[in-house]
Amino acid sequence: MNEKQMVGEKAAEYIKDGMVVGLGTGSTAYYTIKKLGELVRNGLNITGIPTSEQTAKLAVEQGITLVDFKDVKQIDVAIDGADEFDTNLNLIKGGGGALLREKIIGNAASTFIVIADSSKGAEKLGAFPLPVEIVKFGSEMTSRKIAELGCEPILRLNGNRPFITDNGNYILDCDFKQIDSPDELELQLNMIPGVVENGLFVNMAKRLITIENGELVEKTR
Numbered sequence: 504m505n506e507k508q509m510v511g512e513k514a515a516e517y518i519k520d521g522m523v524v525g526l527g528t529g530s531t532a533y534y535t536i537k538k539l540g541e542l543v544r545n546g547l548n549i550t551g552i553p554t555s556e557q558t559a560k561l562a563v564e565q566g567i568t569l570v571d572f573k574d575v576k577q578i579d580v581a582i583d584g585a586d587e588f589d590t591n592l593n594l595i596k597g598g599g600g601a602l603l604r605e606k607i608i609g610n611a612a613s614t615f616i617v618i619a620d621s622s623k624g625a626e627k628l629g630a631f632p633l634p635v636e637i638v639k640f641g642s643e644m645t646s647r648k649i650a651e652l653g654c655e656p657i658l659r660l661n662g663n664r665p666f667i668t669d670n671g672n673y674i675l676d677c678d679f680k681q682i683d684s685p686d687e688l689e690l691q692l693n694m695i696p697g698v699v700e701n702g703l704f705v706n707m708a709k710r711l712i713t714i715e716n717g718e719l720v721e722k723t724r
């Protein structure tokens with residue numbers, strides 16, 4: 504079993520009957536959703552809220568009932584992957600372009616569980632270029648304003664066209680090299696008009712499931 508499968512399936516153990524579950528996006532969350540599908544087919548009763556169109560499709564294929572977000576008052580647990588995590592369980596997310604919905608759902612959940620293979624750990628965040636979702640209007644100006652914070656934003660492409668998020672926006676990948684104050688940078692970025700959201704998830708993860716020396720490890724905050 505590969506590391507993504509190990510952590511993804513482990514997270515499914517936290518899901519109990521009757522829960523409303525935030526379903527993450529990416530190749531690690533894939534294994535959680537597959538496992539939850541198996542459990543649902545064996546009688547587990549849950550409803551899911553997907554963080555992307557891609558996840559919605561996978562969840563439906565797996566037989567997981569989805570609920571309309573507008574009808575939801577409480578998300579019990581959200582489970583999602585990460586592109587990087589630090590020792591305080593702060594994250595960089597958005598490698599798959601789903602960061603806005605992931606942040607809304609992760610933030611709304613009573614418990615946000617992060618699942619990440621051993622390659623994702625870092626002393627300080629920043630080796631992974633930070634995804635920032637911006638509106639199309641004025642995108643060049645928004646990009647210049649972001650650059651003033653200390654990076655060279657690169658417009659994410661899908662082939663030779665801009666990548667478009669599920670929300671109809673662009674993504675700028677911003678290589679800050681090393682992020683000393685993720686909480687400050689998160690706020691500074693979101694203060695720039697045109698920025699919709701950025702991929703810094705600060706103080707959100709309650710539990711991390713990862714791998715150390717080939718073994719499952721869990722850390723809580």
Ligand SMILES: O=C(CO)[C@H](O)[C@H](O)COP(=O)(O)O
Nearest residue numbers: 529530531584597598599601
């Ligand atoms: O933030 C994400 C998508 O927007 C993913 O959780 C992140 O990119 C990790 O993906 P993977 O599990 O495929 O490594």
